[in-house]
Amino acid sequence: MNSEYSNNPLTEVALALSMAFFSIMVLTIFALSQKSKIISSNKKISLSSISSDKTKQIKNRSIIFYFEDNFYNEKFKKWEFNKQRSDPNGYTVAVPSELSVKKLFEIRQALKELDIKITQQNKKWSDALNKNIEKKGLIK
Numbered sequence: 001m002n003s004e005y006s007n008n009p010l011t012e013v014a015l016a017l018s019m020a021f022f023s024i025m026v027l028t029i030f031a032l033s034q035k036s037k038i039i040s041s042n043k044k045i046s047l048s049s050i051s052s053d054k055t056k057q058i059k060n061r062s063i064i065f066y067f068e069d070n071f072y073n074e075k076f077k078k079w080e081f082n083k084q085r086s087d088p089n090g091y092t093v094a095v096p097s098e099l100s101v102k103k104l105f106e107i108r109q110a111l112k113e114l115d116i117k118i119t120q121q122n123k124k125w126s127d128a129l130n131k132n133i134e135k136k137g138l139i140k
Contacts, residue, residue, distance in 0.1 A: 061092040061117065066099070066107060067129045076132040081111055090115030094125055 064079055065072045071079040071093075093107065097120050104118065121129075 061090045062087045064091050064093045065121065065125065065129055066093055066095045067133060072129065072133065076129065081114065087114075090117065092117050092119055094119050094121045096121050096126060 063074050065074075065076075071081060073079045091111070091114055093111065093116050095104065095107065095118060108116070108118070
């Protein structure tokens with residue numbers, strides 16, 4: 001295999017450079033494939049029933065209903081957050097589904113000192129509020 005380029009020094013340099021780039025490419029591919037294996041092993045989830053992590057404490061929150069621009073407790077009595085003592089477990093505020101986002105932010109701002117979670121009232125809650133609050137003559 002004798003050709004006119006076999007003794008050319010530039011051919012030898014080009015061959016050496018191509019082998020170096022090929023070696024770097026192989027090492028890079030190897031390194032990246034090992035990195036993805038390490039990352040995927042860190043993402044595994046333990047499914048054991050006994051966990052060393054802290055268990056999340058379930059709070060038994062007091063429920064507050066927002067109805068006709070007022071707050072009511074679970075006994076359908078008007079609830080004024082300014083006069084209430086803060087519940088250490090926090091509050092769940094149930095709001096009607098047709099309430100605007102703007103009004104939600106106003107409620108959240110008004111109750112910012114309290115630990116609240118907001119949820120949507122279901123039909124059963126809405127019916128009970130309509131029935132009990134109208135019956136007591138609180139809305140006209």
